[in-house]
Amino acid sequence: MNKQLPKGFFWGNSTSSMQTEGGWNEGGKGLSVYDTDKAGRNAKDWQVTVDHFHDYTQDFDLMKSMNMNMYRFQISWSRIVPDGDGAFNEEGIAFYSQLIDDLLARGIEPMICLYHFDMPLALAEKYNGFLSRHVKEAFVRFGQEMMRRFAPRVNYWIVFNEHNLYFADGFENYSGVLKKESTLSDVYTVFHHTMLAHCELTQFLHENFEAKIGGMLAATEVYPASISAKDNLYVRKFDEFYNRNLCDVYAFGHYSKEVLTFVNNREIDMDWQAGDEEILNRGISDFISFSYYRSVLLDASQLSEEDAPNSYLTKGMRLNPLLVHNEWGWSIDPEGFRGMLGKLYHEFGLPVFPIENGIGQQEIWDGSNEIQDDLRISYHRKHLQAMCNAIFIDGVEVLGYLGWGLIDIPASSGQTEKRYGAVYVDYETQQRIPKKSFHWFKKVFLSNGSNL
Numbered sequence: 001m002n003k004q005l006p007k008g009f010f011w012g013n014s015t016s017s018m019q020t021e022g023g024w025n026e027g028g029k030g031l032s033v034y035d036t037d038k039a040g041r042n043a044k045d046w047q048v049t050v051d052h053f054h055d056y057t058q059d060f061d062l063m064k065s066m067n068m069n070m071y072r073f074q075i076s077w078s079r080i081v082p083d084g085d086g087a088f089n090e091e092g093i094a095f096y097s098q099l100i101d102d103l104l105a106r107g108i109e110p111m112i113c114l115y116h117f118d119m120p121l122a123l124a125e126k127y128n129g130f131l132s133r134h135v136k137e138a139f140v141r142f143g144q145e146m147m148r149r150f151a152p153r154v155n156y157w158i159v160f161n162e163h164n165l166y167f168a169d170g171f172e173n174y175s176g177v178l179k180k181e182s183t184l185s186d187v188y189t190v191f192h193h194t195m196l197a198h199c200e201l202t203q204f205l206h207e208n209f210e211a212k213i214g215g216m217l218a219a220t221e222v223y224p225a226s227i228s229a230k231d232n233l234y235v236r237k238f239d240e241f242y243n244r245n246l247c248d249v250y251a252f253g254h255y256s257k258e259v260l261t262f263v264n265n266r267e268i269d270m271d272w273q274a275g276d277e278e279i280l281n282r283g284i285s286d287f288i289s290f291s292y293y294r295s296v297l298l299d300a301s302q303l304s305e306e307d308a309p310n311s312y313l314t315k316g317m318r319l320n321p322l323l324v325h326n327e328w329g330w331s332i333d334p335e336g337f338r339g340m341l342g343k344l345y346h347e348f349g350l351p352v353f354p355i356e357n358g359i360g361q362q363e364i365w366d367g368s369n370e371i372q373d374d375l376r377i378s379y380h381r382k383h384l385q386a387m388c389n390a391i392f393i394d395g396v397e398v399l400g401y402l403g404w405g406l407i408d409i410p411a412s413s414g415q416t417e418k419r420y421g422a423v424y425v426d427y428e429t430q431q432r433i434p435k436k437s438f439h440w441f442k443k444v445f446l447s448n449g450s451n452l
């Protein structure tokens with residue numbers, strides 16, 4: 001097949017603020033739930049990371065030299081509004097304004113994400129984060145201000161990273177809920193508040209600017225663990241709650257009927273108020289973006305009607321014996337990636353955008369020889385081939401491809417052993433050392449994906 005990807009296809013890198021910035025108590029920044037041990041994290045892990053607060057230009061130069069034309073970064077809410085709902089911190093705004101200019105000067109299109117699990121600590125402690133409508137409103141205020149300041153220069157926006165995680169077991173980690181015992185009503189309230197915020201910000205952007213905005217899912221492909229009818233049924237239900245329910249809002253402006261039936265049957269209080277339905281109706285997205293790393297199996301033999309779909313994976317997730325896994329048990333499944341691209345595009349009709357993909361590996365630089373990360377090259381090559389098949393054979397409209405942490409950053413747990421980068425970062429010296437895959441990515445991006 002000798003087909004070309006469209007001109008202007010995006011190739012780039014994707015990160016979050018707490019995994020890149022450091023400067024946790026500088027530049028007028030307030031504390032987030034990552035900056036304290038109180039919220040179940042090790043605050044030390046997040047204090048420096050790859051130190052973008054003091055110097056991001058070396059990484060922007062590396063991205064340019066890799067021929068990237070997009071960088072997705074996140075604006076830290078607590079750097080802009082230190083206590084979450086009070087005064088704006090102009091120093092923080094100036095930091096991101098300069099960062100955007102520095103990207104544009106290198107020909108790299110910025111994509112802004114507004115929230116990546118790092119609730120301002122004051123709002124977590126006072127209100128239990130997104131459990132409160134006040135916090136939803138504070139977030140919308142922050143988001144609108146960022147759009148006013150940056151949307152004239154920034155064409156691509158997403159609101160919540162991996163929005164469906166707010167719907168899964170462990171949602172407290174993502175939404176700033178500190179209280180210990182959570183109910184199903186808590187899960188659905190947080191989900192509803194964040195979805196309202198997503199739609200309000202989408203409408204605001206559309207009414208005031210030319211820029212585009214997308215929903216964002218953690219899109220793990222889930223297959224039935226056996227050929228049993230029950231495994232198949234539960235996989236479909238999982239998909240309905242975990243993926244379709246969100247995409248129904250992004251594409252059609254309403255929740256899934258199946259989910260609302262569940263809410264009704266279980267007498268779940270999701271803080272539904274007059275006017276909410278209209279907010280959802282008016283917040284249609286321009287694209288659906290997602291992270292994709294792996295696939296898993298769902299074994300439903302121990303599940304019953306009593307189990308909320310939010311907990312299916314916690315109880316029934318299995319590893320696929322037919323696939324190869326990395327050291328953390330994440331299965332490598334490019335066909336699943338192709339399937340996910342097709343499923344999202346053909347069911348919802350919006351362009352799709354994979355904005356996180358990659359493989360975590362343990363690597364130690366010996367101080368002189370290039371790191372031979374052939375497995376990473378093979379992982380990305382196979383996923384890009386799968387993406388091209390989705391585009392050219394399955395007819396999917398794809399906007400671009402962003403790898404996760406293509407210059408090393410700490411993992412979501414804070415550990416520095418798990419690396420995704422084409423560039424090695426020495427966390428002691430902050431030195432950057434290109435790996436073998438750096439040169440491969442460079443050719444791929446320069447050839448607009450034809451030289452895989």
Ligand code: BG6
Nearest residue numbers: 016161162291360411412413418
């Ligand atoms: C996504 C998150 O879930 O996956 C990132 O958006 C995270 O924050 C990435 O780093 C990879 O996961 P992990 O746990 O390997 O860092």
